[in-house]
Amino acid sequence: MTQPLALVLYEKLLPGSQLVNRLQDLNYRVQAIADPGMLLECAEQAKPMLVLADLGFARNDVCGAIERLKQNPATRHLPVIAFSSESNAELEQEARAAGVTLVATDTAILNHLPEFLQQALQVE
Numbered sequence: 001m002t003q004p005l006a007l008v009l010y011e012k013l014l015p016g017s018q019l020v021n022r023l024q025d026l027n028y029r030v031q032a033i034a035d036p037g038m039l040l041e042c043a044e045q046a047k048p049m050l051v052l053a054d055l056g057f058a059r060n061d062v063c064g065a066i067e068r069l070k071q072n073p074a075t076r077h078l079p080v081i082a083f084s085s086e087s088n089a090e091l092e093q094e095a096r097a098a099g100v101t102l103v104a105t106d107t108a109i110l111n112h113l114p115e116f117l118q119q120a121l122q123v124e
Helices: 013-025 036-046 062-071 089-098 106-111 113-121
Strands: 005-009 029-033 050-054 080-084 102-105
Touching: 005 013, 005 036, 013 029, 013 050, 013 106, 013 113, 029 036, 036 050, 036 062, 050 062, 050 113, 062 080, 062 089, 080 089, 080 106, 080 113, 089 102, 102 106, 102 113, 106 113
Parallel strands: 005 029, 005 050, 050 080, 080 102
Antiparallel strands: none
């Protein structure tokens, strides 16, 4: 059986590397991306099962990258779990408008990753 692929977009080493390790512990293959501008291209080529994206990039538009991902017919079906180091209602609202499936703090994601994955991957 092949392992599902998760794309993880992050800038900060912590919690990004912790998230990668937790996904690998859950038998996911992981492709890390450090540039939001590469998200769509990587998703088109790699064909992941889901995307996890850090909203806390200092100089890049993560929500814009997610929006482009969701507007593309080849990638719009991908569930996107977004996380940030602290709760920010304005950023969460922007992420949801861009098409994010779930938004949580990085601590919540790390502590409850299996539940978040299950919820994001539910077929409606």
